[in-house]
Amino acid sequence: MTTNRLARDLDEMLNRSREAFEPLRGERIFITGGTGFVGTWLTEAFAWANRRLALGASAHLLSRDPQRFLQRAPHLGTDDAIVLLAGDATAFDPPPGTFRYVIHAATQMTSAAIAQRPVDTYEADVRATRNALEFARAAGAERLLYTSSGAAYGPQPPDFDALPESYPGAPSTTDAAAVYANAKRASEFLCTTYAHQFGLTVPIARLFAFSGPYLPLDANFAIGNFVGDVLAGRPIAIAGDGTPYRSYLYAADLARWCWTIASAGARRGRVDGERSIVWSRWGREPGERDADRSEGEPAMAPQGLGSGATLSRATRNETLAPPRVDHGVTQCERDRMQCNPGFASGGPGCVGGT
Numbered sequence: 001m002t003t004n005r006l007a008r009d010l011d012e013m014l015n016r017s018r019e020a021f022e023p024l025r026g027e028r029i030f031i032t033g034g035t036g037f038v039g040t041w042l043t044e045a046f047a048w049a050n051r052r053l054a055l056g057a058s059a060h061l062l063s064r065d066p067q068r069f070l071q072r073a074p075h076l077g078t079d080d081a082i083v084l085l086a087g088d089a090t091a092f093d094p095p096p097g098t099f100r101y102v103i104h105a106a107t108q109m110t111s112a113a114i115a116q117r118p119v120d121t122y123e124a125d126v127r128a129t130r131n132a133l134e135f136a137r138a139a140g141a142e143r144l145l146y147t148s149s150g151a152a153y154g155p156q157p158p159d160f161d162a163l164p165e166s167y168p169g170a171p172s173t174t175d176a177a178a179v180y181a182n183a184k185r186a187s188e189f190l191c192t193t194y195a196h197q198f199g200l201t202v203p204i205a206r207l208f209a210f211s212g213p214y215l216p217l218d219a220n221f222a223i224g225n226f227v228g229d230v231l232a233g234r235p236i237a238i239a240g241d242g243t244p245y246r247s248y249l250y251a252a253d254l255a256r257w258c259w260t261i262a263s264a265g266a267r268r269g270r271v272d273g274e275r276s277i278v279w280s281r282w283g284r285e286p287g288e289r290d291a292d293r294s295e296g297e298p299a300m301a302p303q304g305l306g307s308g309a310t311l312s313r314a315t316r317n318e319t320l321a322p323p324r325v326d327h328g329v330t331q332c333e334r335d336r337m338q339c340n341p342g343f344a345s346g347g348p349g350c351v352g353g354t
Contacts, residue, residue, distance in 0.1 A: 004075060006213065009252040010048040020260040021049040024057045030099040030139065032089040032132050033106030034061030035069035037221075038147055038207065038254065040214045042103065043076050045255035050081050060095055062087050062106065072214075089128035094135050102144040103262055104132035107180075111220045118179045125180075129187035133194045133202070143201045145262035146191050150208040151181035203261050212251030223248060 004010065014021070029046070033039045039061065046059050058081050063069055066084040070077035077084060085095060089106035108124040129146065136144040154169040163169070171181030191202040215221055217228030223246075229236045 004044075004048075006044060006252070009250075010044060013045055013252045013256045014049055014052055017256045017260055018049075018053065020256070020263050021046075021053060021055065023263040024049075024101065025053075025055045027055075027057050027100045028097060029057065029059045029101045029103065030062070030095065030135065030141075031059060031103045031105060032062045032128065033104070033147075034059070035063040035066070035073075035084075036105065036107075037210075037214050037216065037251075038258070039103075039105045040069075040073060040076070041212070041251045041255040042105065042258060043073075043082065045252070045259055047076055047079050047082060049259075057081065058083060060085055060099070062089060062092055064088050089131055090124050092131070094138065097139070098141075099136075099139040100142050101262060102132060102136040102139070102141045103147070103258075104129060104144060105147045106132075114177065114179045118176045122179045122183045122186075125183035126186050126190065129190055133190065133200070136200060137194075137198055141200065143203065143262065143264075144191070145258065146187065146202060146204045147258065148188050148204050148206045149180065149184045150206050152185040152188060152206055154181065205258055205261050207254070209246050209248050210251050210254050211248040212254075214251070222246070 024046070031039055031042060034043055043059060043061060046057070049055065050057050050059075060083040061069075062085050064087070066077070066086050069084065076082055083095075085092070087093060089104070090108065106128055108121055108128060113121045132146075133144065135141075150163070151171065153163050153167055154171040156163055157169075160167075170185060171178040173182065188204050191204055194200050195202045209223070211223050215224040215227075217224045217231070219225075226236050
């Protein structure tokens with residue numbers, strides 16, 4: 001049997017969150033978007049817990065491209081407890097039987113789709129959420145976790161170091177580029193109305209920024225693109241003025257807290273990294289040369305990654321070093337974590353960097 005390269009991370013995750021998986025014993029779980037970045041980590045965590053704890057559970061993953069998933073994660077695709085279902089969350093044939101837990105992690109968003117087809121993209125994302133909610137009702141589900149986004153808060157005010165969970169901000173309704181944020185917010189409201197009208201428990205996790213294996217290196221994820229630049233020997237290109245701050249949560253911690261919220265943990269919770277990275281301190285601006293850099297800046301590790309995944313360089317005229325990842329260490333205990341139970345009908349919480 002091939003050794004899972006994430007074994008140490010997954011053992012650490014399970015040691016800290018066994019109680020999140022016990023409610024899954026003997027259950028069937030349906031996951032949309034189960035083969036994307038978030039979904040793959042949820043599946044890794046589920047498969048690991050299912051084997052280690054002998055849960056006897058099964059996860060049914062809706063995927064637009066099951067064959068690609070089999071190539072990317074064959075150990076998951078061939079796991080007897082994982083059932084791959086070909087389909088799109090906007091229109092799929094529901095699998096028969098009952099499912100106690102549903103996770104809606106699918107999204108229709110890409111940068112190109114948002115720019116070229118904002119109306120269709122918005123409608124498809126909200127329709128996918130409606131379909132997942134209707135499936136949950138028909139399948140007799142007890143809980144549906146919706147993975148929303150921190151984008152639903154709208155722009156962060158410049159005088160805020162971090163957004164409190166109670167922050168009532170919202171994305172602009174007059175900016176067509178805010179398709180993703182507005183679709184997430186509309187889907188959250190749809191979840192709230194289903195919870196109110198039908199009694200379905202629908203916790204909402206607002207996901208922020210993450211780092212770890214399976215993150216695409218050539219998509220619309222900044223840190224993935226930065227790592228891709230490093231691995232390819234290219235200068236790191238920053239598409240902006242370099243001033244934004246980001247804090248990152250490692251993907252194993254993302255999986256841990258999503259399963260905690262999904263199964264029987266908090267109905268509302270915030271899980272995020274406390275510390276941040278400023279891009280301009282550790283990347284090259286497009287077209288910048290080494291000679292343009294000043295000497296003497298001390299080494300800086302982006303602290304939001306914790307000690308388990310470090311990006312560093314010694315001075316401004318040295319190239320950013322490739323990531324050094326110690327998969328045996330997660331930063332759950334290092335980053336500020338809050339998980340607040342008691343929100344009866346669901347509601348937004350936060351998972352990830354602020």
